[in-house]
Amino acid sequence: MERADLTTPLASGALAGAPAEIDEVDLVPVRTYWQMVRERFMQHRLAVMSLVILAVLIVFSIAVPALTGDAYRRSNLAYVDAGPSLTAPLGYNEIGQNQSVALMKATQNSLIIGFVSVLIIGSIGSLVGSIAGYAGGWVDNLLMRAVDVVLSLPFFFLILIIVAFFGVGDVRVIIIAIGITGWTVAARLVRAEFLRIREADYVQAARALGVGHRRIIVRHMLPSAMAPLVVACALGVADAIITEAALSYLGFGIARPEPSLGNMLNNAREYFYANPERIFYPGILLILLVLCASFLGDGLRDALDPRQKVKA
Amino acid sequence: MTTYVMRRIIQAIPIVFGISILIFLIVQLAPGDPTDRFRTPRVRPETIANLIRLYGLDRPLPEQYFSWITAFFQVWRVECWGYSLKTGEPVRDMIFGRLPNTALLMGTAEIVTILFAIPIGIVAAVKQYSLLDKVISVFATIGYAIPSFILGIYVMYFGGVVLGWFPLFGMQSLGKSGEPLDIAWHLVLPVTSLAIQSIAGWARYVRTSMLETMHQDYVRTARAKGLAGSRVIGKHALRNALLPVVTLLGLALPSLVAGAVITESIFSYPGIGSLTINSVTANDFPVIYAVGMLVGIFVILGNLLADVLYGLVDPRIKY
Numbered sequence: 089m090e091r092a093d094l095t096t097p098l099a100s101g102a103l104a105g106a107p108a109e110i111d112e113v114d115l116v117p118v119r120t121y122w123q124m125v126r127e128r129f130m131q132h133r134l135a136v137m138s139l140v141i142l143a144v145l146i147v148f149s150i151a152v153p154a155l156t157g158d159a160y161r162r163s164n165l166a167y168v169d170a171g172p173s174l175t176a177p178l179g180y181n182e183i184g185q186n187q188s189v190a191l192m193k194a195t196q197n198s199l200i201i202g203f204v205s206v207l208i209i210g211s212i213g214s215l216v217g218s219i220a221g222y223a224g225g226w227v228d229n230l231l232m233r234a235v236d237v238v239l240s241l242p243f244f245f246l247i248l249i250i251v252a253f254f255g256v257g258d259v260r261v262i263i264i265a266i267g268i269t270g271w272t273v274a275a276r277l278v279r280a281e282f283l284r285i286r287e288a289d290y291v292q293a294a295r296a297l298g299v300g301h302r303r304i305i306v307r308h309m310l311p312s313a314m315a316p317l318v319v320a321c322a323l324g325v326a327d328a329i330i331t332e333a334a335l336s337y338l339g340f341g342i343a344r345p346e347p348s349l350g351n352m353l354n355n356a357r358e359y360f361y362a363n364p365e366r367i368f369y370p371g372i373l374l375i376l377l378v379l380c381a382s383f384l385g386d387g388l389r390d391a392l393d394p395r396q397k398v399k400a
Numbered sequence: 401m402t403t404y405v406m407r408r409i410i411q412a413i414p415i416v417f418g419i420s421i422l423i424f425l426i427v428q429l430a431p432g433d434p435t436d437r438f439r440t441p442r443v444r445p446e447t448i449a450n451l452i453r454l455y456g457l458d459r460p461l462p463e464q465y466f467s468w469i470t471a472f473f474q475v476w477r478v479e480c481w482g483y484s485l486k487t488g489e490p491v492r493d494m495i496f497g498r499l500p501n502t503a504l505l506m507g508t509a510e511i512v513t514i515l516f517a518i519p520i521g522i523v524a525a526v527k528q529y530s531l532l533d534k535v536i537s538v539f540a541t542i543g544y545a546i547p548s549f550i551l552g553i554y555v556m557y558f559g560g561v562v563l564g565w566f567p568l569f570g571m572q573s574l575g576k577s578g579e580p581l582d583i584a585w586h587l588v589l590p591v592t593s594l595a596i597q598s599i600a601g602w603a604r605y606v607r608t609s610m611l612e613t614m615h616q617d618y619v620r621t622a623r624a625k626g627l628a629g630s631r632v633i634g635k636h637a638l639r640n641a642l643l644p645v646v647t648l649l650g651l652a653l654p655s656l657v658a659g660a661v662i663t664e665s666i667f668s669y670p671g672i673g674s675l676t677i678n679s680v681t682a683n684d685f686p687v688i689y690a691v692g693m694l695v696g697i698f699v700i701l702g703n704l705l706a707d708v709l710y711g712l713v714d715p716r717i718k719y
Contacts, residue, residue, distance in 0.1 A: 237418035240699045241692060242654075244661060245676065249423075249688060252680040253430030330547040334662055337549050338677060350549075357553055360561050367557060371550045379545045 128391040135387020138380035145377065149199055152192035159186055160193040161345040169363070178369055182359060185345075191369055194347040198377065201263055201332045202325040208267025209328075210321050213274025214313065218305050220275070221282025232279070235272045243269055244331065251335060257343040262335060266328045274320045281313035315393035322385035326378045333374055349374045405708060412700045419696035420472070424465050427685055433457060434485060434685060472693060482686035486679070491686045494675065495694065501571060502659035502671035508587055509594035510652055517599045518645070521606025525641075526633060528611065536603065543600030548593070552666040555593040569668040590667040594660055602648065610641040643714050650706025654698040658691075 119127075130136060153160060167184040170176070178187040220231040238246070250265040285291055286309075294308050329349075335341030336350025344351055349370040356366035435451045452458050456467065474480045481491035524536040560568040566588045567573065573582055613619065614637050622632045659673030668674065672691060679687035711717045 233414065233418065236415050237422055240415060240419055240696045241422070242658060242695060242699070245658070245692065245695060246426075248661070248676070248680050249426055249692070252683070253426065326545075333547060334549050338662070338665060340680070353550065353553065360557060364557060364561065367553055371554065374550060375542075375546050378547065379542065382545055 125391045129387055132387035132390055134383045135390075138383040138387070141376065142380045142384065145195060145380075146199060149192050149196040152189060153196055156186075156189050160190040160347055161185070181355070181366070182363075187366070187369060190347040190352065191349075191373060194349045194352055194370065195373060195377070197259070197342060197346070197348050198329045198332060198374070201259065201266070202329040202381075205263045205266035205270070205328040206321045206324045208263065209270045209274055209324050210317060212267065212271035213320070214278045214310065214317060216271065217275040217278025218282055218310060218313070221279040221286065222301070222305055222309065224283075224286070228279070231275075235275055238269065238272050244334070247331060247335070248338075248340065251340045256340050259342060262332055262341055266331055270324060270327065274317060274324070277316040277320055278310075278313045281316060282309055285309060285312050315389075318392060319385050319389040322388055323382055326381035326385070329374070329377055329381070401708075401711065404711075405704070408704050408707070412704065415700055416697060417469075420469055420693060421465070423689060423692045423696075424468065427689065428461065432683075437485070468689070472690075481690040484679070484684055484687055486682045486684045486687075491690045494687065495672065495690060498670060498672050498675055499657065501669065502664070502673065503656050504583075505587060505590060505664070505669060505671055506594070506652075506656045506659060509591045509598065510649075510655075512591055512595040513598040513602055516595070517602035518606055518642070520599065520603040522610055522633070522638065522641075524603065524607040525610035525614065536607075540600040540604045543596050544604070546597070548597055548660065549662045549666060551596055552590070552593040552663050555589055555596070556666065559589045559592065571670055586669075590660075590663055590669055593666075594663055602645070605648065606641065606645060609644050610637065613637045613641040616640075643710070646709045646713050647706040650702050650704075650709050653702035653705055654695060657698045658695040 162185065164180075164184040167176075167180040167186075169182055170180040170184070172179045176186045176188055178191065181187055181190075216231055216235075220228040246269045247262075247265045250269070251261055254265075255261040291304065291308055294304050299308070332341055333348065333350035333353070336343075336348040337354045339351075339354070341350055342348035344355065352370040353367060353374075356363070356370065359366060433452075434455060435448055435457070438451060439448060456464060459467075471477075471480050471482075475492070478490045478492060481495070483490055484494060487494075520536060524533045527533050556568055559566045567586050568589070571583060571586050572578065573586075614633075619632060619637050622636045623629075627636075657672065659671040659676075661673040661676055663669075664671045664673030665677045675687065676691050678684075679691070
């Protein structure tokens with residue numbers, strides 16, 4: 089809009105009296121969808137900041153464990169409860185493990201679990217949602233009742249049961265448990281989008297041309313449902329990270345010596361009185377991760393899907 | 401109205417069965433079976449076989465499901481939900497014994513939430529874009545984003561260790577069984593950590609709802625005819641703004657039964673949440689079945705209650 093205004097005086101001034109509409113149309117720079125998305129995203133300062141912080145955390149959580157090898161699990165009794173130093177900015181814990189290296193490894197684990205389980209959530213969600221929205225009728229009804237059933241059980245309770253029964257401390261089980269319980273919201277979003285565009289002209293045109301069902305779903309309709317899906321996934325990363333940390337905190341998730349923000353927090357809690365600062369390292373890192381992911385989600389929502397914009 | 405409620409109840413029945421099948425299947429798919437804990441070298445295989453027959457584990461799955469689900473709804477019988485594999489107690493009595501504790505904890509937390517969230521939300525809406533609004537908004541965002549177990553630990557640390565005013569664990573002190581003041585003392589920290597999070601969520605909700613109402617024509621009319629600001633807000637806008645909040649009350653119903661798994665276990669509070677954790681740790685199937693079913697049923701009831709309440713307080717909604 090702003091650029092269109094800029095061009096108007098130029099067009100009307102240079103070619104006074106000439107039919108202005110043609111020139112105006114020609115002079116407005118064509119902006120693709122993605123350019124507009126980027127512009128809208130950059131306006132969301134918190135989201136940009138979150139993206140930067142997340143990027144830094146991702147780089148550190150990949151680089152530090154890669155450079156230090158298994159230092160996060162090695163304990164050195166000479167360093168028990170040692171204070172901060174150059175190689176260990178956060179000091180050592182009660183069995184002489186380097187806290188900062190362990191924290192970075194834990195972040196890595198959190199991020200991997202967050203991203204992989206969101207991949208599962210997105211796949212199942214878009215599969216179920218698109219089939220329900222495209223087919224309609226009894227298929228839709230059946231699938232949506234399945235969504236109701238899963239939603240009727242508290243998310244964490246369901247995950248707890250699955251993890252407890254299928255393998256405590258197994259990262260794969262945690263990822264699958266988060267994935268197969270968390271897809272309901274994504275499925276509802278995709279279905280709603282499919283219901284909206286099912287009778288749209290371009291979809292009907294594709295149908296009239298004899299395009300197969302699968303191709304219509306994947307190539308013509310899914311891209312339209314991408315915006316809400318991506319937003320749901322960004323917020324899903326935050327939920328998945330919290331869930332993993334809570335499971336590990338309760339002793340059902342990742343077990344020591346493999347560090348997780350949850351089990352580090354649980355361990356630090358035992359040294360409440362002696363080393364209270366230790367409960368803050370994993371805790372604040374976790375809050376930072378979660379806040380960044382949710383701000384990123386908000387920013388993406390405003391950028392990708394301006395219709396959904398919530399007035400804050 | 402009555403037909404609507406009836407129709408909703410009838411629609412809910414298949415979902416209850418869906419939940420029961422889901423829980424049943426998860427437990428069935430899980431590796432191992434309830435006789436595993438007897439399988440030691442000293443127990444003869446025939447004994448195990450007898451146990452399997454005694455428990456009915458050799459019967460076909462649909463039959464097992466059917467006998468479980470028919471027993472489940474006969475709540476008046478002691479054995480309806482089976483016996484705990486860990487303690488041998490009837491599961492029904494275990495759950496009924498802890499229900500009042502959880503209801504007390506969650507109920508208190510919800511009352512505290514309402515008492516704080518509604519005024520905070522209103523202030524933020526009335527003073528929109530002011531410094532106060534921004535501060536509230538920042539705290540609400542952060543409070544909502546902090547995972548409950550971190551909040552629990554930090555509240556415990558500040559209230560119990562730094563200040564040292566409140567007990568860290570449990571529901572009552574030794575030798576002071578059932579003194580209301582003692583219980584209230586123990587409730588402070590868990591209620592605080594539960595309330596911070598829900599106040600953050602509710603305050604944002606109240607604020608949005610209040611802002612929406614304040615932009616409506618009838619509120620402008622009330623202002624235009626010279627009504628005092630406090631009266632416009634307190635009498636005209638507030639009543640409509642709180643309509644959606646009533647829905648939240650219905651949706652909070654299941655938590656009265658389910659409790660807060662994480663917060664209860666952090667504070668070792670003897671409620672349903674910590675019972676869940678304990679029984680999941682001990683693979684105590686009957687307890688997990690019962691808690692899962694109960695929570696599922698109350699979630700459905702809560703949704704129904706929310707819709708019915710909304711219809712009652714908002715006459716514009718017709719069923």
